[in-house]
Amino acid sequence: MIIDKEKMDIKRRFFLKKMLKLFFTFVALIFSFLGLSLLKPANPKKKEYSYYEIPEDKIPKEGVKKINIEIGNLQKSLKIYLVNDGDSIIALSPVCTHLGCFVNFDKNSNEFICPCHGGKYDSEGKVLKCPPKEPLQRLPVKIENKKIFVGIKI
Numbered sequence: 131m132i133i134d135k136e137k138m139d140i141k142r143r144f145f146l147k148k149m150l151k152l153f154f155t156f157v158a159l160i161f162s163f164l165g166l167s168l169l170k171p172a173n174p175k176k177k178e179y180s181y182y183e184i185p186e187d188k189i190p191k192e193g194v195k196k197i198n199i200e201i202g203n204l205q206k207s208l209k210i211y212l213v214n215d216g217d218s219i220i221a222l223s224p225v226c227t228h229l230g231c232f233v234n235f236d237k238n239s240n241e242f243i244c245p246c247h248g249g250k251y252d253s254e255g256k257v258l259k260c261p262p263k264e265p266l267q268r269l270p271v272k273i274e275n276k277k278i279f280v281g282i283k284i
């Protein structure tokens with residue numbers, strides 16, 4: 131009878147040790163996953179805007195002008211549209227929001243027209259004719275010391 135009780139105690143201790151090991155292994159795994167997620171940047175793909183100065187002669191006095199922005203460190207240039215609406219300067223991406231073709235500006239109709247599927251936008255980039263559902267992307271513009279800078283995500 132006493133031997134049976136000792137055997138039961140040994141089994142119970144063995145079972146408790148196993149359960150404690152399992153519990154601590156589980157807790158260690160959770161903490162290591164949490165630790166790894168805290169070490170990772172919040173959104174590694176998120177890019178910040180880099181601002182590029184627009185030379186004064188490229189800024190339209192009125193209406194729409196297509197300009198190149200030289201990205202010196204990447205040795206490439208990007209085309210954007212600058213719009214002077216009389217009150218402010220707007221910078222628009224030329225990329226159609228339907229499937230990514232480059233839009234052209236038509237001075238006669240004062241519209242951006244996509245050559246791929248005939249999408250149209252007004253001079254502020256708002257959709258006039260489908261298939262695009264979203265307006266042309268506006269790029270941030272800031273003015274510092276009377277100079278205009280446009281933000282581009284590279």
Ligand code: FES
Pocket residue numbers: 226227228229230231244245246247248249260261262
């Ligand atoms: S890509 Fe411009 S309308 Fe389709």
